[in-house]
Structures are given as structure tokens and as C-alpha cells.
Amino acid sequence: MKFTPDRPLVMAFAIVPSIVHIIAPTRARRAMYRLLLTLWASVAILAAAMPVKAVAAPTQARLVIEAAMDREVAAPLLAAFTRRYPDVELDYRDRSSMAVNARAQQPDPRVDVILSSAMPWQVALVNQGLAQRLDSDEARQWPQWAKWRDEVFAFTFEPIVMAYRLDLAARMLPPVSHADVLNLLTQHAETLAGRVVAYSPSKSALGYALYLQDSRYSGRFWKLVAALGRVDATLETSTQRMLEGLSDGRYWLGYNLLGSYALQWAQTHPDIIVQMPSDYALISMRTAFIHRDAPHPEQARAFINFLIGREGQHVVAGETPLYSIRDDIVGPFTAQSLRDQVGQRLYPQPLDASSLSMLDTARRNDFLARWFDAYSGGAPTP
Template identity: 30%
Template sequence: MRRWLTALTLALITAAPLTAQEATARFGTGTTEVLLRSTTDIAIITPVIDRFVALNPDLSIMYEQWGSNALFDRSREDCRNGTEPADAILSSAVQQMVWLVNAACAAPYRSPNTTALPPSRRWRDEVWGVTTEPAVIAYNRQLLSGAEVPRNRFALLDALRERPALFRNRIATYDIAESGLGFLFAYSDSLEATTFGALLEGFARVDAVATCCSAEIIDGVAQGRYLIAYNVLGSYVVAADEPDVGIIYPEDYTLLLSRAFMIPKGAAQGRIAARLLDFLLTAEAQALLRQTGLVTDLDPAETGLAVSARRTIPLSPAILVARDANRQQLLFRFWSDTFQRAELP
């Protein structure tokens, strides 16, 4: 199994770019069409896009939902080949977005809304963070009591050591070969956590499952196939609205992601993409994003998460190290030696 996983991972690293989106939707009926490619699920983003086209009846938004790696491959090829790109890109795999900016694939834009963002959520006036999303531990409320739920990584390690039979095949997280977001979280953990190596050992001991997608992982927790999901985006847990799925913000540290927006160089409707960006940063749009879980306030009284435990993933050249080929292959190798791949139902 481990040899097969390593071979598959290396094949994924060198595979040809993916070209097909996962799903599409059209918003509005205006005659001017804007193409937005995004990793955000259509059902989650719908309220804010609906509001934008309501305010701009001359526009229609063609929305394409992509996997993060496929979206990066397509955007990179458009940039390299000079083919017409999307008008805007919105991705959770922010290290890929920073790479595109660094490769001169983005168009600059500056406004009062963008300059009001903190430095960690904007870089070179070419990429901007429009959401606030924590990486959380999700768990099944019916199958784990409050006392059994690990509230930090040290407690999770203890649980895996003390009760391996309970957790065997019932811990899930992202497959980093398929998910650019999953890779980013794993890479960030490797820098931040003194527990990282021990966690990999613990996950291997209980045959933890690595799978592709937030929705699939959260559904597995809701159905009881998994007891715990590690490092999943809290926004998708909120959006799923599953009463049997609880959320823990790890007390040792919680990674915070801001989904990145970019206007590709040469975008046919770049000015309208900039208008969309400004709208996403308004109080009205942020409130809509909050309702869908894409913006989390992280009030310590509600989440139990101290300000000192927040670890923001910055939109900056610092995360370009995550794109280093040697580092990638090393992390892929460790990961593939740890996880089995989930079998699709």
C-alpha cells in the first residue's frame, strides 16, 4: 500500500494539468458576462454572488467550481501561453495564488477597501484575502462525549495512544496530493507543531484516512464513518449545518486561512472583477459571508480560542516555500507513508 501511494503521489506531481471544472452555475441575466473560477462550493458562495448581480443588473456571472490543484494548473497555463484567462480567481490554496502573483500572472488593483485590509491579507496590490476561515477539529457529537473530544493536538495524541481500537479507520483529513488546501495545512503544521511527527505516527497507528474534499469528510463525520476530522475548514462544517457534527478550535493553535482573490493579467473584464472584489470587502458582503461560515469572528467567549493561539496563514512570499519541489516531495512521502486512501462508496 505504501509503495503504491508513493508511486501515485509522484505521478500526481508530474501529471499533465487538469482542465475540467467540477460544476458550473450562472448568476444574473445581464448582457456583460464575467467568468469567475473558484474552489468555493457553489452552494456556499451563492448568497453573496446573488447579491452582487442584484446590485449590478447589467452583469451576469459565469461561476466555475474547480479543485484547487486543477484551478492552479489551468491558471498557470493561461498565464504561460497567453490564452484568455478567467476574469477573477478565488482559491483556498493561497500558496498557489501567491505563486501566480510572483510569476507575474496577476493584474494590480488598489482601492480604499483593499488598502484597509491588514498586511497579512494583501500582497503587492495583486492578491487579497476576502474570508476568515479556521482549520478545526470536527467530531461526531453522538459517538464522542464532551469529555472524550480532544481540544488540542496533545490531547488528540493521547486519545490515539490510549484507545487505538476506537479510532481505527475513523480519523479523516485532506489528501494532500489531491487538495492544495490540505497540502497548505499540512505544511503549516510541519512548521508550527512540535507534535507534527508524533501526529503522523499516531495517524499511521490507527490507519487514518486521507480523502479529497471538505464535503465528503464532513458527511463522513455526520454519518458516523469517522469520529474525528482533523484540520478541516470550519466554514464547510458551518455550511453543512449537521446537528451531529461539533467543532473544536484547537487550543494549542488554530490555523486561519483567508481565501485569496486575484485578477489575472489580461482578464477581459478586469474592471468588473475589481468591482466584485470591492463588493466582497464591504460590510454587507462580509455579513453574507459570515452567514455562510466563510467569515468567522472567533470571539474567545464563544470559541474558547485565545487570541495568542491564532496562526494566520499570510498572503506573502513566505508561503512560497511550500511550493519548493524538494519540500513538497518530502512531505508527500511522509504523508503517503502515513495514510491510506479512503475508498469511495
């Protein structure tokens, strides 16, 4: 807090007697002048003794983001937003999807934007009334399939990929499709034992959602889960941990990794090859919404508009491997470039109320029980 004395009134009192002196033309008014001078002097002394007024120092605008997106991947977007809004102080908190989900539901989360790749959980939070509606030109123009109720918005179009080490390629034909993965796990089970990694369906929100999607689109899905169990595949909680294990040689093959992270990792780890599935590709879309209790709603609105606006989507397409949704953006990482590569067999998770069924407790428990039964006979799996 900064304090300044209230001096203008004192200055006025000092000036007025001088004016009276100037305009007093006769001796008759000099007595009045002396009386006024005495009164003005007294008031000026009192005014000078008055307590000072408190003036609040201007505070810098802030934006608090709880995000299930690695800071390294998000860095170009955050930097571009800061260039656009240099007066906004960014507080970016990188957490797991489960941690972000839990934070959003706290009584006083003190967060402005919730950002995550766990789409069903995001829809559930919005359904609980924890989001603010965004009324802007950007929101109105955004594709209907990439938003829900103008409250939660998808802003990326990320393929789910496979990744393998060159060690694998030196010993067997690398996989290019989901069917190839099953064949490798079946025909080279002994060689690949302990050298395969995939998501845990029980400890990763994204992992569970991806397996559920796989079960819809692949007739070989349950055979694949059984094959993962036969090679004692390690079940991880994040793509980052999978990639670290691939790079240090613990794993030779990774299944269902986030393409954005894998592609960026491969740029600095030439021993890791990222393969886009040739038969079909699951798509994970990161979503963001303004929290109902956002302490800085104006900055939050600016951030979401930036993410889905032309400027932000241009950064997504050209400076990150997150893949832009907009069809008027040209760059190496766009939804259209994926369609050119894979064709129309791209299956994004639905961003609507139907995804809530994925979180039904009974349905989730049944699916997990069947998954672990196929993987390891129902025994507890880390």
C-alpha cells in the same frame, strides 16, 4: 445583430421641396422649383435604396469566476453582488483548488477572477505575472497582511477545526485540542481503526499547507501523523468528502477540516459536533485576484472591491461562516470573534513571497516523504 434603415436623409429630401414651394414668391422661380423638385425626388429615391446600417445590439456584462469555494457557501455573497450589480451576468465555476490553479495557467483561460483557499499557489500565480493590480480605495485601505502587491487579496479568516460524531462522544471524552486528538488516537486505536479521516498531503493543496503549518506550531506533530497511520486514517481531498463520511457513519473523527464548511454542515446535521481547537487554531484565508487576461476587467474590479469592501465583508460576517477580516464589522463570524474565543493563538498562512518556499519541489518532496514514512513506513498511500 439588429439592423435599422437609414431614413432621416430620405425624410429630409421629402421635406425640402415643400419648403421651396412655400418660399417661391414669383413665377420666375417656379421653373427653379420644378428643377429642384425633380432633383430632390431623384436623390430621395437613391437614398431609399441605400443599404441599411448594422447596429450592434447591447450585450449584457459578464463576470467569469474560477473558484475553489463551494457554491452553497458562496451563495450569500454572490446574491448580494447580484443585487448590487443586477446587470452583470455571473458565471461561477466551482472546482477543486488544483483545478483552479491549472485553469489560471492556461494560455487563454477566459476567466476574470481566480479565487482559492490554496494561498501559496495563489501567490505563485501572482508571482508569475498572471494578476492585475487593483488601484482602488478599498485596495489601499485593506490591511497589509491580507494582501500582496495590491494584486491578490485575502477576504476570509477561516479557522481549521476538528469534527466528530456523537457516537465517539458516547464512548470516549471528545477532543478539544490537538494534544487530545493524539491521546485519543493512541489510547483508543482499536476502537477508532478505520473511523478517522484527514486531508491527503499529496492530493490536496490545502492539506499539504495545513500539515506544514502544523509541523511549525506543534511539537507533537510527527507523533500525530504516526498515530493517524496506526488507525489507518482515510486521507481525503476535501472537507466536503470528510463531512459526508462523518454523516453516513464511516468516520467518527475528522482532523483539520475547513471551519466554514464544517460549521455550515453541522447546522443541518445535529449528529456532527464541530470543535475549535483550544490550544491553537490554524487560519486559512481565501484569496482572489483579477486575471491578467480577464475579458471583463471592469466587472472583475467591481467584484474584488465588493469582497473587501464594507458591504461584502458585512455579508461574510453575518450570512456565511467564512469570517470577516475587517475590524469595523460586527457579526457572529469575524476575526475578532475568533480571537475572543481562542485568544491570540491564531496562525494564518502568510500572504507574501515567503509562502513560495512551500512550493519548492525539493522541500515538498522531502516533507511528503517524511510524512508518509511516519504514517505508513513510506508505502504509497491513496
